Amino acid sequence: MNQSELKKEDFIGSIASIRGLTVEVEVQGTKPDTKELLAVQDLPSAFIEANFFRGSHVVCLNLNNNSEIHCGQKIYRTHQRVTVPVGEKTMGRVFNALGEPLDKGEPINELRRPITVPSGTTSYRSSKKLEMLETGLKVIDFLTPFVKGRKIGIIGGAGVGKTVLTMEMIHNVTRSEKSLSIYCGVGERIREGNELYETLKDTDVLKNTVMFFGQMDATPAIRSMVAPAAATAAEYFRDEEGRDILFFIDNIYRHVQAMTEMSTNLGLIPSEGGYSPMVFSDLRRLQDRLSSTEQGTITSVQAVYIPADDLSDPAVQAISQQLDSVLVLDRSIAEQGIRPAVNLLKTTSSLLTPDIVGERHYRLAEKVQAVMQKYDSLKNIIAIVGENELSPEDRKDYQNAKKLIQFFSQNFSVAEKFSGQPGEYYTLEQTLDGIEEILTGKPAEEKSSEQAVETPKTEGNETKTS
Helix, strand or coil: CCHHHCCHHHEEEEEEEEECCEEEEEECCCCCCCCCEEEECCEEEEEEEEEEEECCEEEEEECCCCCCCCCCCEEEEEEECCEEECCHHHCCCEECCCCCECCCCCCCCCCEEECCCCCCCCCCCCCCCCCECCCCCHHHHHHCCCECCCEEEEEECCCCCHHHHHHHHHHHHCCCCCCEEEEEEECCCHHHHHHHHHHHHHCCCHHHEEEEEECCCCCHHHHHHHHHHHHHHHHHHHHHCCCCEEEEEECHHHHHHHHHHHHHHCCCCCCHHHCCHHHHHHHHHHHHHCCCCCCCCEEEEEEEECHHHCCCCHHHHHHHCCCCEEEEECHHHHCCCCCCCECCCCCEECCCCHHHHCHHHHHHHHHHHHHHHHHHHHHHHHHHHCHHHCCHHHHHHHHHHHHHHHHCCCCCCCCHHHHCCCCEECCHHHHHHHHHHHHHCCCCCCCCCCCCEECCEEECCEEECC
């Protein structure tokens, strides 16, 4: 903020109290607008945002937790809001929630948009046939079809593989030159963000990607603003350039967590589960921004952390209600060394219908769910009497269920340098053939000389497939 631009008529008042990130300013002059950035005299590095009014005071947030702020300092209006850069110049770049570059590149100031102002466009559901996007991941393509313009959630507790699975989807889906991806990292480990950046750079995907980060070392204010910042960039590409966007959030629960921390900081009264009521309304507004319009589509993948592995947590339920498909990762499956550790019974999708996936795919999904349901009920019986006491039919279904669990296990390309196993990419047809073979006991028609093809790797300008 250029201190020489501060005007006498923009004087608001002086800082009356400071508590954590909360700064209360006693209003002695003009009132600021809500969400307006305020300037601290003689401190251009401070970012103060007006939040709400309490009597003669305006309650503000110290966005970047500037430690040089103290009581008595004079506050001025700027008539500006937090903005982030948008447009072609942001491609291949990394920003924080304030639109500042994190990749040591030059700041972009030509074209910026305020993050708190949605585009205002009306979402719609196209009457055209829905377009499926192939991820190369058997369990996702089969149980939670990835449909253009819709939302899919990857739900799981700590350490079950949400981030790695999200990274693999980015790696597989964004290989097309036409695809535009926006990645939003909220409250995750700094190491993971750096690994993703290097992976996208090495595979030549970064040039078609815009990244926003507010990781675990950032203040709750910054973490709560990263998702709206990324949504602002997505809205611009969708509405102004008519692009189709792949939008990845890791982790949307951390967004809720950051807003909850802010509510506590601001002294707001929590409700069910310790969450503030404003959290869920803000979450719905964010999800509404990630919708499709007549100009373009936003297809989002959202990783969702489950606190204490409790699927009934109010925040997890609120997020799940906004999604078209929910892929549930299970700790007990992860402990068996199966990756991705998907719970085939708890995983659901409203898009798994004959009209979208076709009759063959739908019927196979019905059979798989029936077999897995039977497997779940037989586990307790087997624990008591043993598998040999089962009828031949039950034993066959039980064995088929175990084969299906193993079949959906898959090596990831993004984990290749750690595991030493080459990444695998399965077409949907190969996945359906493999499942059909397990359920019928007969080999499917030969569609290809190999069942799985290794994920293409880009080296320079050459693409190799083994």
